[in-house]
Amino acid sequence: MNPEDFPAPRDGFVLTHFLVVSDQDRSREFYKTLFDGQVLIERDPVIMKVANTWLILNAGGGPTDDKPTVTLTTPPDPNRTSAFLNVRVADIAKVYKEWTAKGAEFLTEPKDHGREIRAYIRDPDGHLIEVGQSTQIRS
Numbered sequence: 001m002n003p004e005d006f007p008a009p010r011d012g013f014v015l016t017h018f019l020v021v022s023d024q025d026r027s028r029e030f031y032k033t034l035f036d037g038q039v040l041i042e043r044d045p046v047i048m049k050v051a052n053t054w055l056i057l058n059a060g061g062g063p064t065d066d067k068p069t070v071t072l073t074t075p076p077d078p079n080r081t082s083a084f085l086n087v088r089v090a091d092i093a094k095v096y097k098e099w100t101a102k103g104a105e106f107l108t109e110p111k112d113h114g115r116e117i118r119a120y121i122r123d124p125d126g127h128l129i130e131v132g133q134s135t136q137i138r139s
Helices: 023-035 092-100
Strands: 016-020 038-041 046-050 055-057 084-090 118-124 127-134
Touching: 016 046, 023 046, 023 055, 092 127
Parallel strands: 016 055, 084 127
Antiparallel strands: 038 046, 046 055, 118 127
16 A cells, blocks of 8 residues: 555545445445545455545444444435435446446436436445536536
């Protein structure tokens, strides 16, 4: 692992996404295969560099001394969510075809919503991932 790739800034801060997963190996392979993620740490927790961000994939668990009332769990109902990953792509039609071939199951085909074209997938634990393409003209 290149220490420069590790999400531990020398100054300021880095935003990472922590996802509770039921199977670290399965989830690591999903993000590695679909998003070409670079694995920095294999497990306990999995730490990956994905495009211009980082993911931490770890098992759930009960309260700890620094979060005494919080239990970490995978989404209990994948049809109800309060947060999701948002992936912006240059060509959603191309990505839809490529990622479907890699095993991604889109909820629908990409839909045009004016300012963007978007579709959604879920990871193996049901975490929702929006895949979108802006239709705004860049100047």
